[in-house]
Amino acid sequence: MSYEASPESGATVYPLGAATAGVLDCSDEGNMSVHIMGAGYFHYSGYYTVDEKGSLTHHVELCSDRDLAGASSLRNAALEGARLVLSGSMDVDGKAHTVRVVWERHAE
DSSP: OEEEEEESSSOOBOTTOSSOEEEEEEOTTSEEEEEEESSSEEEEEEEEEEOTTOOEEEEEEEESSGGGTTOEEEEEEEEETTEEEEEEEEEETTEEEEEEEEEEOOOO
């Protein structure tokens, strides 16, 4: 897995450091939970929806950053083999970035 954010110009940043690990859990009923660890820890949970274009929205109910509770986060979703790539816009230090989070499915 990786978690990176790229500004329109300038260097890519790694909000939780370059070495991250995490878990994305999505149920058939529409519930989801995200945990990402690296130089710090970030968690949120709630529910998700998928639109007709295949875009994914995470509707945040609980979050380790209390300011994000109640927010919705629209992400483009793409499958690359066993990997799910979620990308979209996000502010990092007050500046617009494109975030890219790569999840890899592990065999059960």
